[in-house]
Amino acid sequence: MVEESDTYHIRPNHRLKFKPAVVKRYIHDIVRERLSDMQYDPETVAELTRSLAESIKDKVKTAEFDRYKIVVQVLIGEQRGQGVKMSARCLWDADTDNYADDVFMNDSLFCVVTVFGSYYY
């Protein structure tokens, strides 16, 4: 019934905001490490996307963006010359919420990761 004393904050401190650049670096490192020499394999790709999403989420949690809810989306597709378009739009508070994304490609697959951070008032 009694919350901590800082629940009256309706805006995060400027230093504690969701920083897209920092998160983009995390995504970049993790994806390159895991996917550099991978081939697209229909059997293992399901497990790979899930575990990649989990690792990225855990890494973003270590950055300790206080009171932020995190959504991580990972997309891995096979490279066969097809056309793909991905877009996202959000109805949120542009002052406090933000997102970070990264794209990785090698000869047989491409991977898009998006991380959204939304402040919980």
Add this chain to the structure above:
Amino acid sequence: MPCFFFCCICAHLVSTCFSFFIVIFKLSVVPIKNVFTGEDLICPRRVHLFYFEDNFIVILVPVSETLATMDDFMSEDKTTFIVEEVSKIIKDSIETVIGENSYKHGRVNQWTTSVVEQCLIQLSKLDKPFKFIVNCIIMQKNGAGLQTASTCFWDNTTDGSCTVRWENDTMYVIISIFGLAI
């Protein structure tokens, strides 16, 4: 309908004088006990305690902007993420914007934007206390494989997501909507 206000008076006799702190707050759903008398009070979810000198406790509670009655807080439809409702909105948006069109590289940009905007407009009309993230993927059918996964760090009781997979003869469309409660 009128709103109910509950008055709680905390009093403490300090040698020669009485001091009163009157706290007025709005009736809501979470029950708590009055620490002095042991009777049940009803308090909104967020309560801030201030210790004022050694012997007083002041309970300050924010009164929300809209004078909603108890019915609004009790009705779960207004505050939860309903997957069927959102799923219907997504399907309608896709049917309206893309329908039976064939994949054309030049038009795909406009389709993704329109579908996502339509979804957001319909979602905002639901008038729920949520922040929404709408994600749309359109891929041409040519035998290639595609896998998507998402994981979230949020409050399971209030937040939710909905993903719809749609296809026609020439393309696949995957739309994900995440709803985060305020």
